[in-house]
Amino acid sequence: MAKLEGMVIDGKQVPASSGKTFEVRNPANWDEVVGEAPQGGREDVRRAAESAHRALEVTWWGRLHESRRRGRVLQKYVELVEAQKADLGRLLTREQGKIYAESVGELDSLINTFEYYAGYGGKIAGEVKYVRDGDSVIKVETRKQPIGICGAILPFNFPVSLYAWKIAPALMAGNAVIIKPAGSTPLIDIRLTALLQEAGVPAGIASVVTGPASQVGEEMIAHPLIRKIAFTGSTEVGKLVYAGATQRLKHVTLELGGSDPTVVCDDANLELAAETIVRSGRFRNCGQSCTSVKRLYVFGNVYDRFMDLLINQTRRLNVGNGLDPATDMGPLHTAKGREDVERFVEDARKAGATVAAGGRRPTGQAYERGFFYEPTVLTDVPEEAAIWHEECFGPVLPVKKVSNLEEAVAEANKTPFGLGACLWTESEERIESFVAGIESGMVWVNYKPLSVPETPFGGVKDSGIGRELGAEGLAEFLETKSIRTYVGKA
Numbered sequence: 001m002a003k004l005e006g007m008v009i010d011g012k013q014v015p016a017s018s019g020k021t022f023e024v025r026n027p028a029n030w031d032e033v034v035g036e037a038p039q040g041g042r043e044d045v046r047r048a049a050e051s052a053h054r055a056l057e058v059t060w061w062g063r064l065h066e067s068r069r070r071g072r073v074l075q076k077y078v079e080l081v082e083a084q085k086a087d088l089g090r091l092l093t094r095e096q097g098k099i100y101a102e103s104v105g106e107l108d109s110l111i112n113t114f115e116y117y118a119g120y121g122g123k124i125a126g127e128v129k130y131v132r133d134g135d136s137v138i139k140v141e142t143r144k145q146p147i148g149i150c151g152a153i154l155p156f157n158f159p160v161s162l163y164a165w166k167i168a169p170a171l172m173a174g175n176a177v178i179i180k181p182a183g184s185t186p187l188i189d190i191r192l193t194a195l196l197q198e199a200g201v202p203a204g205i206a207s208v209v210t211g212p213a214s215q216v217g218e219e220m221i222a223h224p225l226i227r228k229i230a231f232t233g234s235t236e237v238g239k240l241v242y243a244g245a246t247q248r249l250k251h252v253t254l255e256l257g258g259s260d261p262t263v264v265c266d267d268a269n270l271e272l273a274a275e276t277i278v279r280s281g282r283f284r285n286c287g288q289s290c291t292s293v294k295r296l297y298v299f300g301n302v303y304d305r306f307m308d309l310l311i312n313q314t315r316r317l318n319v320g321n322g323l324d325p326a327t328d329m330g331p332l333h334t335a336k337g338r339e340d341v342e343r344f345v346e347d348a349r350k351a352g353a354t355v356a357a358g359g360r361r362p363t364g365q366a367y368e369r370g371f372f373y374e375p376t377v378l379t380d381v382p383e384e385a386a387i388w389h390e391e392c393f394g395p396v397l398p399v400k401k402v403s404n405l406e407e408a409v410a411e412a413n414k415t416p417f418g419l420g421a422c423l424w425t426e427s428e429e430r431i432e433s434f435v436a437g438i439e440s441g442m443v444w445v446n447y448k449p450l451s452v453p454e455t456p457f458g459g460v461k462d463s464g465i466g467r468e469l470g471a472e473g474l475a476e477f478l479e480t481k482s483i484r485t486y487v488g489k490a
């Protein structure tokens with residue numbers, strides 16, 4: 001019997017009101033039950049919202065003068081997570097499928113993010129000015145205060161780092177949070193929320209409700225006490241969330257899908273570019289990252305040399321169970337995720353593309369019970385293939401030859417998405433021209449698509465609204481109140 005992890009409501013780990021549970025299985029071996037989670041519903045969201053409302057009224061948490069105290073709690077949380085990192089990392093790999101080194105990397109991202117926002121203790125401030133109104137002096141003041149109860153809806157691909165990107169700034173700002181993990185990755189988010197209670201977050205301030213989107217997600221959007229929805233997920237669901245939240249005039253941040261382009265120019269360090277694109281760009285998390293390199297444009301005069309490097313690197317990747325230290329890439333997270341990837345490859349192949357690496361499921365006993373797929377490179381992919389226009393959320397990289405940067409940028413801007421973009425060049429002039437012309441919220445130059453808490457993250461066009469991380473990420477969880485006070489005669 002798998003261990004049941006109770007969700008966290010009002011500071012306690014509890015079953016769902018319905019008493020029902022669901023199993024979580026390992027994507028690398030579907031026979032392995034990793035654990036059991038409560039099948040929460042609308043009633044559980046209501047319980048969490050009422051407990052959060054009470055907690056904001058009666059505890060110290062949301063008080064404007066307590067931000068240093070909140071910072072100490074976040075810092076204590078960092079220590080607790082650090083102490084359990086290996087155990088949490090193994091759980092994340094078994095629940096999500098990514099390799100253990102990447103699981104530890106995600107936990108490091110969570111630690112860095114909580115540490116960064118803990119540093120805002122004592123520094124959340126509005127401003128005071130004095131102005132003249134005729135012969136009167138008026139003090140005008142802005143006060144930065146918490147929004148209230150914020151809902152966080154999370155995707156399956158980064159259940160730890162994206163948890164931190166929302167929860168750390170929301171809590172630092174003095175809000176209460178209700179977290180809805182993806183249906184298939186509830187266990188790690190339950191653990192992370194239980195640790196918040198241990199760190200000293202008052203009961204009711206941080207809850208996690210697991211269960212189906214049609215119940216838990218929709219109730220979070222509908223519930224009048226929840227004043228903000230911070231959502232990360234697909235563009236398709238993001239549009240539904242946006243429609244529901246704006247109807248109720250809630251604050252929203254939407255971090256949505258992407259189809260990030262990378263451009264390799266003829267003056268780039270080709271060895272480094274190929275290695276980075278393979279090791280950290282396209283195949284990390286089995287291609288299931290919003291900022292994965294999803295389309296590659298290479299200058300024609302270095303194309304053959306670069307493709308040799310890229311294909312050699314790709315073929316060297318070991319596919320397998322993420323707990324095996326020899327594994328470079330784990331399975332896809334779900335059977336459906338793998339079928340979607342197979343459809344993209346089949347569609348491109350039928351249109352006339354060449355499969356230069358991978359393009360199939362690996363064979364052998366080790367792969368039979370998991371959702372494995374080989375890291376795949378496609379060349380000569382015709383314009384009409386879906387992979388150029390839609391988001392392919394798996395380990396497949398289409399490559400196109402371009403003759404110059406202008407053509408590359410025009411190709412790169414063709415999709416409705418605008419999350420990130422990478423450029424490989426030594427030329428300052430090309431960097432400037434790329435940054436100016438590319439339609440994206442983020443740019444990386446001669447580096448992997450790294451995210452750090454010090455700088456904002458987010459996209460334009462169909463990739464979303466608002467920013468996470470950095471000072472902007474904190475501002476998204478604060479309300480501004482402005483006060484005008486008569487002082488006297490001028």
Ligand code: NAD
Pocket residue numbers: 153154155156157158162180181182183212213214217218221232233234235237238240241254255256257258289290391393419458459463464
């Ligand atoms: P998804 O949109 O299927 O689900 C995301 C979350 O929304 C889940 O918790 C799901 O249960 C919930 N949900 C589904 N329908 C809902 C509804 N009607 N109301 C409320 N909640 C609902 O996304 P996914 O498959 O888990 O994640 C992959 C997607 O997320 C990709 O498109 C990826 O690019 C995107 N993503 C974006 C970023 C970013 O920062 N821009 C980061 C990671 C992932």
